[in-house]
Amino acid sequence: MSTGAYSAAYQRSLQDPDGFWGEAARAVEWSTPPARVLDSDRPPFHRWFAGGRLNTCFNALDRHVRDGRGDQPAIHYDSPVTGTRRTLTYAGLLEEVATFAGALASLGVGKGDRVVVYMPMVPEAVVAMLACARIGAVHSVVFGGFAPAELAARIEDARPVVVLAASCGIEPSRVVEYKPLLDAALDRSSHKPQAVVVLQREQARAAVGERDTDWEELDWAELVSDAEPADCVDVEATDPLYILYTSGTTGRPKGIVRDNGGHAVALRWSMTNVFGIDPGDTWFTASDVGWVVGHSYIVYAPLLTGATSVLYEGKPVGTPDAGAFWRVVSDYGVKAMFTAPTAYRAIKRDDPEGALMAGYDLSTLETVFLAGERLDPDTWEWATLRLGVPVVDNWWQTETGWPIAANLRGLEPMPIKPGSPTVPVPGYAVEVLGEAGRPMPAGEEGAICIRLPLPPGTLPTLWGDDDRYVAGYLSAFDGYYLTGDGGFLDEDGYLFVMGRTDDVLNVAGHRLSTGSIEAALAGHPAVAECAVIGVHDELKGQVPRALVVLKAGVDRGSADAVAAELRQRVRDEVGAIASLQRVDVVAALPKTRSGKILRKTMREMADGLPAKVPGTIEDASVLETLAPVLAPPP
Numbered sequence: 001m002s003t004g005a006y007s008a009a010y011q012r013s014l015q016d017p018d019g020f021w022g023e024a025a026r027a028v029e030w031s032t033p034p035a036r037v038l039d040s041d042r043p044p045f046h047r048w049f050a051g052g053r054l055n056t057c058f059n060a061l062d063r064h065v066r067d068g069r070g071d072q073p074a075i076h077y078d079s080p081v082t083g084t085r086r087t088l089t090y091a092g093l094l095e096e097v098a099t100f101a102g103a104l105a106s107l108g109v110g111k112g113d114r115v116v117v118y119m120p121m122v123p124e125a126v127v128a129m130l131a132c133a134r135i136g137a138v139h140s141v142v143f144g145g146f147a148p149a150e151l152a153a154r155i156e157d158a159r160p161v162v163v164l165a166a167s168c169g170i171e172p173s174r175v176v177e178y179k180p181l182l183d184a185a186l187d188r189s190s191h192k193p194q195a196v197v198v199l200q201r202e203q204a205r206a207a208v209g210e211r212d213t214d215w216e217e218l219d220w221a222e223l224v225s226d227a228e229p230a231d232c233v234d235v236e237a238t239d240p241l242y243i244l245y246t247s248g249t250t251g252r253p254k255g256i257v258r259d260n261g262g263h264a265v266a267l268r269w270s271m272t273n274v275f276g277i278d279p280g281d282t283w284f285t286a287s288d289v290g291w292v293v294g295h296s297y298i299v300y301a302p303l304l305t306g307a308t309s310v311l312y313e314g315k316p317v318g319t320p321d322a323g324a325f326w327r328v329v330s331d332y333g334v335k336a337m338f339t340a341p342t343a344y345r346a347i348k349r350d351d352p353e354g355a356l357m358a359g360y361d362l363s364t365l366e367t368v369f370l371a372g373e374r375l376d377p378d379t380w381e382w383a384t385l386r387l388g389v390p391v392v393d394n395w396w397q398t399e400t401g402w403p404i405a406a407n408l409r410g411l412e413p414m415p416i417k418p419g420s421p422t423v424p425v426p427g428y429a430v431e432v433l434g435e436a437g438r439p440m441p442a443g444e445e446g447a448i449c450i451r452l453p454l455p456p457g458t459l460p461t462l463w464g465d466d467d468r469y470v471a472g473y474l475s476a477f478d479g480y481y482l483t484g485d486g487g488f489l490d491e492d493g494y495l496f497v498m499g500r501t502d503d504v505l506n507v508a509g510h511r512l513s514t515g516s517i518e519a520a521l522a523g524h525p526a527v528a529e530c531a532v533i534g535v536h537d538e539l540k541g542q543v544p545r546a547l548v549v550l551k552a553g554v555d556r557g558s559a560d561a562v563a564a565e566l567r568q569r570v571r572d573e574v575g576a577i578a579s580l581q582r583v584d585v586v587a588a589l590p591k592t593r594s595g596k597i598l599r600k601t602m603r604e605m606a607d608g609l610p611a612k613v614p615g616t617i618e619d620a621s622v623l624e625t626l627a628p629v630l631a632p633p634p
């Protein structure tokens with residue numbers, strides 16, 4: 001265990017949070033410095049920097065231009081799927097953002113109004129996010145891989161004044177037209193925006209303004225050509241910057257709220273202390289702006305730091321090959337990169353010897369950070385050996401917005417133990433709890449919890465639903481936030497995260513809900529009931545499997561046809577990213593006497609683990625019948 005800088009910072013962050021975060025807050029520019037650091041007047045709700053006023057866009061752009069970084073690249077947009085590259089300097093990005101902020105204002109968007117952004121990895125997505133921040137509007141970015149039902153659920157909950165969309169996203173195998181997906185989502189949603197603005201991309205232009213709608217449909221370029229630049233609007237530190245929906249166990253997504261003040265302070269602190277990135281450094285996060293990793297480490301943290309961020313519209317493999325990341329590192333002189341382990345597994349599968357690395361100058365690369373799912377020791381070892389730089393796991397979630405556990409490369413690098421994201425990050429009082437909140441001894445697994453208050457930048461609540469926030473996260477153990485992950489702390493204080501203890505899925509680093517996949521399946525007229533479980537997958541970490549009981553009277557001979565329709569249904573409703581391949585039609589599902597489906601038991605059987613069968617099982621013979629169906633391939 002460290003006795004140096006890490007230990008001192010960690011202890012101080014918990015014993016003197018006002019002093020620790022008050023100091024960190026000096027790296028952010030405030031129009032009114034906060035009157036307080038931690039406000040715990042209304043537990044279990046804790047707020048940071050109450051009374052402080054600032055603008056996040058000002059801190060991400062204007063202040064850097066003012067301080068002489070105007071000509072430094074803010075974003076390198078690199079898009080192998082379109083064959084395009086474009087560098088936006090801080091001054092150039094500021095100009096685009098100010099103009100688009102003016103365009104949004106001209107549509108009546110003001111402080112506190114929501115704007116849904118349904119766009120792929122193009123610079124305009126970043127422009128849209130920062131433009132909202134500039135005028136105090138609240139963005140909610142929806143990942144482009146989500147299909148209409150998921151998009152509709154988010155529109156319904158966020159109630160946006162405006163929806164911003166691109167005409168299409170580009171997958172290596174096909175062009176995905178967004179406008180029909182958005183139209184279908186708006187048809188489903190009872191909430192309608194006042195306007196939809198479409199960014200036209202040449203790969204598939206969208207029909208704009210041709211439908212008979214209650215809202216205006218506008219062309220992005222035309223709207224911008226008439227716009228006057230807008231200035232930054234000060235907001236309270238505790239005002240929302242964005243809502244990012246994430247999957248729970250039910251089909252209804254949870255609107256994670258991020259505030260302005262705590263977020264700016266925490267992300268700026270993390271960029272240097274966790275990731276070792278300083279102003280002027282070049283940083284590459286291969287993720288998507290639709291996920292929290294994209295929000296925090298493609299957009300906000302690097303820009304709040306005055307670093308340069310690579311915005312990569314491509315894949316780890318296939319665009320054109322498994323050397324794509326190395327090409328980006330060498331083209332832009334990347335100091336550190338961040339992605340999901342699944343991306344490295346894909347590269348390892350296609351180029352096991354790392355032969356493609358040889359063609360590129362990787363001398364600038366100092367560290368690789370991986371997060372979003374468990375980093376298996378094999379992948380860690382492969383990457384470490386092939387790249388010859390530290391490969392650093394870090395564990396966190398949409399809810400926290402920045403790492404809970406990490407090896408803090410800027411503050412004090414520590415020895416790496418494969419399979420562990422290292423230690424709790426300053427600000428996070430991580431404890432592993434067992435039954436009745438009993439702390440588990442070192443080495444023994446339990447529920448990973450964080451003693452309240454959570455540090456700045458983490459969720460203060462769920463959008464419009466304090467009760468769900470308390471019920472879902474704060475009720476299992478009094479005074480603790482329940483992460484939903486299980487794991488243990490070892491005798492050196494290293495944390496090992498073993499996986500979700502609930503039914504949340506993690507497919508190729510994408511967080512998905514069993515509930516929304518089940519809702520899509522249950523909508524099929526032949527389905528009586530169904531269950532979705534996540535099972536181990538070599539490439540994607542986990543993939544869903546569905547078990548389906550057909551309604552009485554449906555011909556069992558049509559099972560294959562129904563299974564094919566169900567797979568398509570999940571693609572159409574949830575999105576292709578759900579990656580549902582295997583659908584088994586079965587006679588019955590195992591349940592407890594109170595009717596709860598035994599998903600965990602089935603998951604254990606499917607992964608070839610010893611399955612725990614609860615004593616409350618209604619009919620044990622159902623599981624026996626399912627055993628051959630669930631058994632993992634030999």
Ligand code: COA
Nearest residue numbers: 144145171176286287293340342343346372508509576577
């Ligand atoms: N828009 C529309 N469709 C999308 C999409 C998007 N943004 N992203 C993925 N999809 C589609 C894919 O085209 C694919 O469709 P298909 O079934 O018709 O082929 C499907 O969703 C599954 O995609 P994916 O999970 O990406 O699997 P893959 O086999 O195409 O690629 C990897 C595998 C490992 C290369 C890929 O998952 C990857 O790059 N993962 C990194 C994950 C990541 O960055 N996560 C962010 C969290 S840090």
Ligand code: AMP
Nearest residue numbers: 371372373374394395396397398497511
């Ligand atoms: P998301 O909210 O999409 O970032 O997903 C968060 C979930 O992904 C966590 O609750 C974990 O289950 C999983 N996860 C993220 N990072 C890691 C990691 N480094 N190790 C293990 N699991 C992780």
